[in-house]
Amino acid sequence: MAKSLFIVIVGCGRLGSHLANGLSAQGHGVVVIDLRPEAFAALDAQFSGFKLVGDAVESEVLRQARLDQADLLLAVAEEDNVNLMVAQVGQKVFAVPRVMARVADPAREEAYRQFGIQTVCPTTLAGEALLATLGRSGEARR
């Protein structure tokens, strides 16, 4: 990502804050939304974006975050349903060019894909990583 993007991140938990810190450090414009003001404590002192307290399920909150101007939406809230809904609204209502969502339940990944939303599933990723590690240690023993 060479060009500076305007990015809206929904959820400032462990993943959301990590993404917000990293993308801000890379020089992108960032708005991070969370229901709980205390969630923003996880942001670095160098974080150069905006913090917005609100429920991202309400489109007014997304409008306030200037989602209409965003190049990228990252839906990484705690709940899969919230992420799915926010991602869909971002795509259909705000016409965000690129929408990505975290989904905890591998069974729901297919639903996201049908809506044309890119997903990352930590469960699947961790499972694959563990299996790969097991595979390697298995080979090493032989």
Add this chain to the structure above:
Amino acid sequence: MSQDAILVVDDEKNIRLALGQALKPLGRPVLTALSGEEALEMLHDPGIGVMILDYRLPGIDGMAVLERASRERPDVAVIMITAYGSVERAVEAMKLGAVDFIAKPFAPEEIRDLVSRVSNREALTEADARDYRGRLELAKQAIRRRNFAAALDHARKAVGLDPYRAEGFNLVGALHEILHDREEALRNYRLAVEVDPAYAPAQTNLERLVSRRGQGGIAWDDDAGEKGR
């Protein structure tokens, strides 16, 4: 001497950082002040042409800074930073020649566009005012020069060029309000709401004027709520 430098006045570190980052591609010097006192000190620098000023500051607040800057450095164009949806004393700011507002949070491109527009506005002439945008810019140039009657004339012409956009009607309304014509102000705010019910500043102005209780300023935000963005 060129007035290339941009002065950012905000006590919040992340806003200063965000503005610094957003303005970098313009290739202009960006100076920062953490307080109103510091800003007024820095305004002695003749290289400053634009000031981006938060209403809320510790110590001397943004309005007081604007008030002094408008006397001591009337050549500096001021962009006021507002909280989303608020119409913080916009009429007072307008009377002091501040015609540009940006709501937090903003996209980097928005603030760059606004700074460029503000910087180019002084040089505009009648010849640039063939379209709606151009007319509105001339109206804002006139407000910056505290010539509210000329501003009203330009704003009316803008509305004549495109009667399907809310911003022009809202501006005409706001100028009537400044010129103490409540009936005309009301009529134009209503028209703004009629052409675009989603244009929040006009809705706010209308409600405030109808209730007559409001102490708030005239809502008149360039970008907030306008359709088709």
